[in-house]
Amino acid sequence: MNNGFFKNAEKLTRLEALYEASKIAFAPIVFQVARALRDLKILEILIENRDGLTIEELANKSELSIYAIKVLSETAISSNILYEKENKLYISKVGIFINSDEMTKINMNYNHYVNYLGLYNLEESIKNKKPEGLKVFGDWETIYPALSSLPKKVQDSWFEFDHFYSDSGFPTAIEYLKNLNIKTILDIGGNTGKFAMELSKKYPKIDITIMDLPQQIKLAKKNIYEKNLTNISFLEANVLLDTLKDIASFDTIWMSQFLDCFEDEQIEMILQKIKSSKNKDAQICIMEPFWDRQNNEIASFCVINTSPYFTAMANGYSKMFRYSDFEKILKKLNFEILEVVDNIGLCQSIIRIK
Numbered sequence: 001m002n003n004g005f006f007k008n009a010e011k012l013t014r015l016e017a018l019y020e021a022s023k024i025a026f027a028p029i030v031f032q033v034a035r036a037l038r039d040l041k042i043l044e045i046l047i048e049n050r051d052g053l054t055i056e057e058l059a060n061k062s063e064l065s066i067y068a069i070k071v072l073s074e075t076a077i078s079s080n081i082l083y084e085k086e087n088k089l090y091i092s093k094v095g096i097f098i099n100s101d102e103m104t105k106i107n108m109n110y111n112h113y114v115n116y117l118g119l120y121n122l123e124e125s126i127k128n129k130k131p132e133g134l135k136v137f138g139d140w141e142t143i144y145p146a147l148s149s150l151p152k153k154v155q156d157s158w159f160e161f162d163h164f165y166s167d168s169g170f171p172t173a174i175e176y177l178k179n180l181n182i183k184t185i186l187d188i189g190g191n192t193g194k195f196a197m198e199l200s201k202k203y204p205k206i207d208i209t210i211m212d213l214p215q216q217i218k219l220a221k222k223n224i225y226e227k228n229l230t231n232i233s234f235l236e237a238n239v240l241l242d243t244l245k246d247i248a249s250f251d252t253i254w255m256s257q258f259l260d261c262f263e264d265e266q267i268e269m270i271l272q273k274i275k276s277s278k279n280k281d282a283q284i285c286i287m288e289p290f291w292d293r294q295n296n297e298i299a300s301f302c303v304i305n306t307s308p309y310f311t312a313m314a315n316g317y318s319k320m321f322r323y324s325d326f327e328k329i330l331k332k333l334n335f336e337i338l339e340v341v342d343n344i345g346l347c348q349s350i351i352r353i354k
Protein backbone atom coordinates (compact mmCIF):
# COMPACT_ATOMS: atom_id res chain seq x y z
CA MET A 1 0.00 0.00 0.00
CA ASN A 2 1.12 3.58 -0.45
CA ASN A 3 -2.22 5.27 0.20
CA GLY A 4 -2.47 6.24 -3.46
CA PHE A 5 0.22 8.90 -3.13
CA PHE A 6 2.68 9.91 -5.86
CA LYS A 7 0.53 8.86 -8.76
CA ASN A 8 1.12 11.86 -11.04
CA ALA A 9 4.35 10.88 -12.81
CA GLU A 10 2.79 8.86 -15.60
CA LYS A 11 0.12 11.50 -16.31
CA LEU A 12 2.43 14.49 -16.93
CA THR A 13 2.62 15.98 -20.42
CA ARG A 14 6.10 16.37 -21.97
CA LEU A 15 6.13 20.08 -21.18
CA GLU A 16 5.04 19.55 -17.57
CA ALA A 17 7.67 16.86 -17.21
CA LEU A 18 10.41 19.16 -18.51
CA TYR A 19 9.32 21.85 -16.04
CA GLU A 20 9.41 19.33 -13.17
CA ALA A 21 12.87 18.17 -14.29
CA SER A 22 14.09 21.79 -14.42
CA LYS A 23 12.76 22.45 -10.91
CA ILE A 24 14.75 19.46 -9.69
CA ALA A 25 17.89 20.56 -11.56
CA PHE A 26 17.72 23.95 -9.82
CA ALA A 27 16.37 22.69 -6.48
CA PRO A 28 19.59 23.44 -4.50
CA ILE A 29 19.57 27.05 -5.79
CA VAL A 30 15.91 27.60 -4.93
CA PHE A 31 16.49 25.98 -1.54
CA GLN A 32 19.39 28.30 -0.67
CA VAL A 33 17.55 31.38 -1.91
CA ALA A 34 14.48 30.49 0.14
CA ARG A 35 16.61 29.98 3.22
CA ALA A 36 18.49 33.24 2.67
CA LEU A 37 15.19 35.12 2.25
CA ARG A 38 14.05 33.64 5.54
CA ASP A 39 17.27 34.19 7.48
CA LEU A 40 17.88 37.69 6.07
CA LYS A 41 14.36 38.51 7.37
CA ILE A 42 13.07 39.51 3.93
CA LEU A 43 10.07 37.19 4.28
CA GLU A 44 9.34 38.60 7.71
CA ILE A 45 9.45 42.17 6.36
CA LEU A 46 7.02 41.24 3.59
CA ILE A 47 4.71 39.56 6.12
CA GLU A 48 4.69 42.83 8.07
CA ASN A 49 3.97 44.74 4.84
CA ARG A 50 1.12 42.79 3.29
CA ASP A 51 0.28 45.71 0.94
CA GLY A 52 3.53 44.96 -0.86
CA LEU A 53 6.86 46.78 -1.17
CA THR A 54 8.85 48.03 -4.13
CA ILE A 55 12.37 46.67 -4.63
CA GLU A 56 13.79 49.96 -3.31
CA GLU A 57 11.57 49.91 -0.22
CA LEU A 58 12.51 46.29 0.51
CA ALA A 59 16.23 47.05 0.04
CA ASN A 60 15.86 49.96 2.45
CA LYS A 61 14.01 48.04 5.12
CA SER A 62 16.28 44.97 4.92
CA GLU A 63 19.47 47.03 4.67
CA LEU A 64 20.48 45.01 1.61
CA SER A 65 21.46 46.24 -1.83
CA ILE A 66 19.05 46.57 -4.76
CA TYR A 67 21.16 43.87 -6.45
CA ALA A 68 20.60 41.47 -3.50
CA ILE A 69 16.85 42.03 -3.52
CA LYS A 70 16.66 41.55 -7.27
CA VAL A 71 18.62 38.28 -7.27
CA LEU A 72 16.75 36.77 -4.35
CA SER A 73 13.27 37.99 -5.26
CA GLU A 74 13.48 36.89 -8.90
CA THR A 75 14.24 33.30 -7.90
CA ALA A 76 11.51 33.60 -5.27
CA ILE A 77 9.00 34.74 -7.90
CA SER A 78 10.00 31.85 -10.17
CA SER A 79 9.28 29.41 -7.37
CA ASN A 80 6.02 30.86 -5.97
CA ILE A 81 7.56 32.17 -2.74
CA LEU A 82 6.85 35.78 -3.72
CA TYR A 83 4.68 37.35 -6.40
CA GLU A 84 4.84 40.66 -8.19
CA LYS A 85 2.00 43.06 -9.00
CA GLU A 86 2.33 46.61 -10.32
CA ASN A 87 6.01 46.91 -9.40
CA LYS A 88 5.51 45.68 -5.86
CA LEU A 89 6.62 42.44 -4.23
CA TYR A 90 4.20 40.41 -2.08
CA ILE A 91 4.67 37.30 0.02
CA SER A 92 2.70 34.22 -1.08
CA LYS A 93 1.32 31.42 1.07
CA VAL A 94 4.44 29.38 0.20
CA GLY A 95 6.61 32.23 1.53
CA ILE A 96 4.54 32.39 4.70
CA PHE A 97 5.01 28.65 5.28
CA ILE A 98 8.76 28.95 4.67
CA ASN A 99 9.00 31.74 7.18
CA SER A 100 6.55 30.62 9.83
CA ASP A 101 5.55 26.97 9.60
CA GLU A 102 7.42 25.07 12.31
CA MET A 103 7.77 21.83 10.37
CA THR A 104 9.09 23.62 7.27
CA LYS A 105 11.55 25.63 9.37
CA ILE A 106 12.88 22.52 11.11
CA ASN A 107 13.15 20.55 7.85
CA MET A 108 14.95 23.46 6.21
CA ASN A 109 17.46 23.89 9.05
CA TYR A 110 18.12 20.16 9.16
CA ASN A 111 18.69 20.05 5.40
CA HIS A 112 20.91 23.13 5.45
CA TYR A 113 23.05 22.46 8.52
CA VAL A 114 23.12 18.65 8.66
CA ASN A 115 22.69 17.51 5.06
CA TYR A 116 23.54 20.14 2.49
CA LEU A 117 27.32 19.85 2.26
CA GLY A 118 27.53 16.10 2.77
CA LEU A 119 24.78 15.17 0.29
CA TYR A 120 27.27 16.16 -2.41
CA ASN A 121 28.76 12.72 -1.65
CA LEU A 122 25.54 10.72 -1.99
CA GLU A 123 26.63 8.81 -5.07
CA GLU A 124 29.91 7.79 -3.43
CA SER A 125 27.98 6.81 -0.27
CA ILE A 126 25.61 4.60 -2.25
CA LYS A 127 28.49 2.88 -4.01
CA ASN A 128 30.63 2.40 -0.90
CA LYS A 129 27.74 1.76 1.56
CA LYS A 130 29.36 4.37 3.83
CA PRO A 131 28.17 7.84 4.92
CA GLU A 132 30.82 9.58 2.82
CA GLY A 133 29.17 12.96 3.45
CA LEU A 134 29.92 12.71 7.16
CA LYS A 135 33.55 13.57 6.45
CA VAL A 136 32.48 17.24 6.23
CA PHE A 137 32.19 17.04 10.04
CA GLY A 138 35.09 14.73 10.84
CA ASP A 139 36.36 11.21 10.73
CA TRP A 140 33.42 9.11 11.97
CA GLU A 141 32.05 5.70 10.98
CA THR A 142 28.45 6.79 11.72
CA ILE A 143 26.82 9.99 12.90
CA TYR A 144 25.61 8.57 16.25
CA PRO A 145 28.80 8.70 18.33
CA ALA A 146 29.52 12.07 16.64
CA LEU A 147 26.23 13.68 17.68
CA SER A 148 27.42 15.19 20.95
CA SER A 149 30.47 16.74 19.29
CA LEU A 150 29.01 18.13 16.06
CA PRO A 151 29.18 21.92 15.52
CA LYS A 152 26.48 23.65 17.60
CA LYS A 153 24.16 24.64 14.71
CA VAL A 154 24.43 21.14 13.20
CA GLN A 155 23.77 19.47 16.53
CA ASP A 156 20.85 21.80 17.35
CA SER A 157 19.16 21.25 14.01
CA TRP A 158 19.70 17.45 14.20
CA PHE A 159 18.11 17.27 17.65
CA GLU A 160 15.31 19.68 16.69
CA PHE A 161 14.50 17.53 13.66
CA ASP A 162 14.65 14.26 15.59
CA HIS A 163 12.66 15.62 18.50
CA PHE A 164 10.05 17.40 16.37
CA TYR A 165 8.95 14.18 14.72
CA SER A 166 9.21 11.87 17.69
CA ASP A 167 8.10 14.37 20.39
CA SER A 168 4.84 15.03 18.57
CA GLY A 169 4.09 11.34 19.05
CA PHE A 170 5.11 11.13 22.71
CA PRO A 171 1.86 12.34 24.38
CA THR A 172 -0.31 9.88 22.42
CA ALA A 173 2.31 7.14 22.81
CA ILE A 174 2.40 7.68 26.58
CA GLU A 175 -1.40 7.56 26.70
CA TYR A 176 -1.23 4.32 24.69
CA LEU A 177 1.30 2.78 27.09
CA LYS A 178 -0.98 3.62 30.03
CA ASN A 179 -3.30 0.77 29.07
CA LEU A 180 -0.52 -1.83 28.94
CA ASN A 181 -0.01 -2.08 32.69
CA ILE A 182 3.74 -1.46 32.55
CA LYS A 183 6.00 -1.76 35.58
CA THR A 184 9.46 -1.75 34.02
CA ILE A 185 10.32 -0.39 30.60
CA LEU A 186 13.55 -0.33 28.61
CA ASP A 187 13.88 2.56 26.13
CA ILE A 188 16.46 1.36 23.60
CA GLY A 189 18.03 4.28 21.72
CA GLY A 190 16.58 6.61 24.37
CA ASN A 191 18.89 9.41 23.20
CA THR A 192 18.81 12.54 25.39
CA GLY A 193 16.08 11.09 27.60
CA LYS A 194 13.16 13.15 26.30
CA PHE A 195 10.73 10.25 26.13
CA ALA A 196 11.89 8.81 29.44
CA MET A 197 11.38 12.17 31.15
CA GLU A 198 7.86 12.62 29.74
CA LEU A 199 6.96 9.10 30.79
CA SER A 200 8.49 9.55 34.20
CA LYS A 201 6.53 12.76 34.85
CA LYS A 202 3.27 11.07 33.89
CA TYR A 203 3.91 7.72 35.61
CA PRO A 204 6.44 8.10 38.45
CA LYS A 205 5.80 4.49 39.51
CA ILE A 206 7.13 2.93 36.29
CA ASP A 207 10.82 1.99 36.41
CA ILE A 208 12.40 3.36 33.26
CA THR A 209 15.81 2.46 31.86
CA ILE A 210 17.43 4.24 28.94
CA MET A 211 19.83 2.20 26.82
CA ASP A 212 22.06 4.01 24.34
CA LEU A 213 25.67 4.57 23.27
CA PRO A 214 27.91 6.04 26.03
CA GLN A 215 28.00 9.49 24.38
CA GLN A 216 24.20 9.80 24.44
CA ILE A 217 23.88 8.33 27.95
CA LYS A 218 26.16 11.13 29.14
CA LEU A 219 23.79 13.76 27.68
CA ALA A 220 20.72 11.93 29.00
CA LYS A 221 22.19 11.67 32.51
CA LYS A 222 22.94 15.40 32.55
CA ASN A 223 19.33 16.24 31.50
CA ILE A 224 17.76 13.83 33.95
CA TYR A 225 19.91 14.66 36.98
CA GLU A 226 19.06 18.34 36.41
CA LYS A 227 15.33 17.45 36.65
CA ASN A 228 15.87 15.28 39.72
CA LEU A 229 13.85 12.34 38.35
CA THR A 230 14.65 9.25 40.37
CA ASN A 231 12.81 6.48 38.51
CA ILE A 232 15.12 6.58 35.47
CA SER A 233 18.23 4.40 35.19
CA PHE A 234 20.81 4.05 32.43
CA LEU A 235 22.46 1.25 30.48
CA GLU A 236 25.37 2.00 28.19
CA ALA A 237 25.31 -0.45 25.30
CA ASN A 238 26.01 -0.85 21.65
CA VAL A 239 23.16 -3.08 20.51
CA LEU A 240 25.21 -4.32 17.58
CA LEU A 241 28.11 -5.53 19.71
CA ASP A 242 26.69 -6.23 23.17
CA THR A 243 24.76 -9.32 24.19
CA LEU A 244 21.67 -7.62 25.75
CA LYS A 245 21.65 -10.40 28.34
CA ASP A 246 20.51 -8.01 31.08
CA ILE A 247 17.09 -7.17 29.62
CA ALA A 248 15.10 -10.06 31.09
CA SER A 249 13.72 -7.95 33.95
CA PHE A 250 11.72 -5.59 31.70
CA ASP A 251 8.06 -6.21 30.93
CA THR A 252 8.15 -3.73 28.02
CA ILE A 253 10.83 -2.87 25.48
CA TRP A 254 10.31 0.50 23.78
CA MET A 255 12.09 1.59 20.60
CA SER A 256 11.22 4.90 18.99
CA GLN A 257 12.85 5.98 15.73
CA PHE A 258 15.58 3.55 16.62
CA LEU A 259 15.47 0.59 14.23
CA ASP A 260 15.57 2.95 11.25
CA CYS A 261 19.23 3.53 12.16
CA PHE A 262 20.12 0.04 10.92
CA GLU A 263 20.09 -2.12 7.80
CA ASP A 264 17.79 -5.10 7.45
CA GLU A 265 20.34 -7.74 8.55
CA GLN A 266 21.21 -5.68 11.64
CA ILE A 267 17.52 -5.13 12.45
CA GLU A 268 16.98 -8.88 12.30
CA MET A 269 20.01 -9.44 14.51
CA ILE A 270 18.89 -6.83 17.08
CA LEU A 271 15.30 -8.09 17.18
CA GLN A 272 16.50 -11.67 17.44
CA LYS A 273 18.81 -10.75 20.36
CA ILE A 274 15.95 -8.95 22.10
CA LYS A 275 13.60 -11.88 21.49
CA SER A 276 15.96 -14.42 22.97
CA SER A 277 17.04 -12.27 25.96
CA LYS A 278 13.74 -10.71 27.02
CA ASN A 279 11.29 -12.17 29.48
CA LYS A 280 9.04 -14.44 27.42
CA ASP A 281 5.91 -12.42 28.33
CA ALA A 282 7.53 -9.06 27.68
CA GLN A 283 6.05 -7.01 24.87
CA ILE A 284 7.98 -4.89 22.38
CA CYS A 285 6.60 -1.55 21.19
CA ILE A 286 8.18 -0.06 18.10
CA MET A 287 7.35 3.51 17.08
CA GLU A 288 8.36 4.50 13.54
CA PRO A 289 7.18 6.88 10.82
CA PHE A 290 6.31 4.36 8.07
CA TRP A 291 5.99 6.28 4.83
CA ASP A 292 3.24 4.04 3.52
CA ARG A 293 1.07 4.50 6.62
CA GLN A 294 0.89 8.32 6.51
CA ASN A 295 -2.52 9.92 6.14
CA ASN A 296 -1.40 12.60 3.68
CA GLU A 297 1.05 12.95 0.83
CA ILE A 298 3.03 15.80 2.45
CA ALA A 299 3.87 13.62 5.44
CA SER A 300 4.80 10.72 3.19
CA PHE A 301 7.02 13.02 1.08
CA CYS A 302 8.85 14.30 4.19
CA VAL A 303 9.38 10.80 5.61
CA ILE A 304 10.65 9.34 2.32
CA ASN A 305 13.07 12.19 1.75
CA THR A 306 14.73 11.69 5.11
CA SER A 307 16.22 8.42 3.82
CA PRO A 308 19.11 9.89 1.77
CA TYR A 309 20.35 11.52 5.00
CA PHE A 310 20.88 8.00 6.38
CA THR A 311 22.84 7.06 3.26
CA ALA A 312 25.14 10.07 2.96
CA MET A 313 25.35 11.32 6.55
CA ALA A 314 24.21 8.82 9.16
CA ASN A 315 25.52 5.35 8.36
CA GLY A 316 25.42 4.57 4.64
CA TYR A 317 22.83 1.81 4.80
CA SER A 318 19.56 2.49 6.64
CA LYS A 319 16.34 4.21 5.58
CA MET A 320 12.82 5.12 6.62
CA PHE A 321 10.66 2.02 6.44
CA ARG A 322 7.92 0.98 4.13
CA TYR A 323 5.62 -0.89 6.52
CA SER A 324 5.20 -3.85 4.21
CA ASP A 325 9.01 -4.38 4.23
CA PHE A 326 9.20 -4.08 8.01
CA GLU A 327 6.34 -6.52 8.51
CA LYS A 328 8.25 -9.13 6.48
CA ILE A 329 11.14 -8.95 8.98
CA LEU A 330 8.75 -9.39 11.94
CA LYS A 331 7.10 -12.37 10.29
CA LYS A 332 10.45 -13.93 9.37
CA LEU A 333 11.46 -13.76 13.06
CA ASN A 334 8.11 -15.28 14.11
CA PHE A 335 6.97 -12.31 16.14
CA GLU A 336 3.29 -12.15 16.92
CA ILE A 337 1.95 -8.76 15.79
CA LEU A 338 -0.50 -7.81 18.54
CA GLU A 339 -1.57 -4.50 17.00
CA VAL A 340 -0.55 -1.58 14.80
CA VAL A 341 -1.81 1.89 15.73
CA ASP A 342 -1.42 4.78 13.26
CA ASN A 343 -1.72 8.55 13.54
CA ILE A 344 0.48 8.85 16.61
CA GLY A 345 1.51 12.52 16.60
CA LEU A 346 2.56 13.93 13.24
CA CYS A 347 3.62 10.79 11.44
CA GLN A 348 4.27 7.82 13.74
CA SER A 349 2.77 4.36 14.07
CA ILE A 350 3.24 1.98 17.00
CA ILE A 351 3.60 -1.74 16.37
CA ARG A 352 3.20 -3.93 19.44
CA ILE A 353 4.71 -7.39 19.15
CA LYS A 354 5.56 -10.38 21.31
Ligand SMILES: C[S@@+](CC[C@H](N)C(=O)[O-])C[C@H]1O[C@@H](n2cnc3c(N)ncnc32)[C@H](O)[C@@H]1O
Pocket residue numbers: 144145162163166167188189190191192211212213216237238239240255256257258261
Ligand atom coordinates in the same frame (compact mmCIF):
# COMPACT_ATOMS: atom_id res chain seq x y z
C1 LIG B 1 17.15 8.68 15.76
S1 LIG B 1 17.65 8.56 17.42
C2 LIG B 1 16.10 8.23 18.20
C3 LIG B 1 15.99 8.84 19.53
C4 LIG B 1 14.71 8.70 20.30
N1 LIG B 1 14.39 7.32 20.63
C5 LIG B 1 13.57 9.39 19.62
O1 LIG B 1 12.54 8.77 19.37
O2 LIG B 1 13.69 10.59 19.34
C6 LIG B 1 18.47 7.02 17.48
C7 LIG B 1 19.17 6.71 18.77
O3 LIG B 1 19.75 5.41 18.66
C8 LIG B 1 21.03 5.43 19.23
N2 LIG B 1 21.87 4.38 18.62
C9 LIG B 1 22.31 4.33 17.33
N3 LIG B 1 23.08 3.23 17.16
C10 LIG B 1 23.10 2.59 18.34
C11 LIG B 1 23.72 1.38 18.78
N4 LIG B 1 24.45 0.66 17.96
N5 LIG B 1 23.53 1.00 20.06
C12 LIG B 1 22.76 1.75 20.91
N6 LIG B 1 22.15 2.90 20.54
C13 LIG B 1 22.32 3.32 19.28
C14 LIG B 1 21.55 6.82 18.91
O4 LIG B 1 22.62 7.17 19.76
C15 LIG B 1 20.31 7.68 19.09
O5 LIG B 1 20.19 8.13 20.39
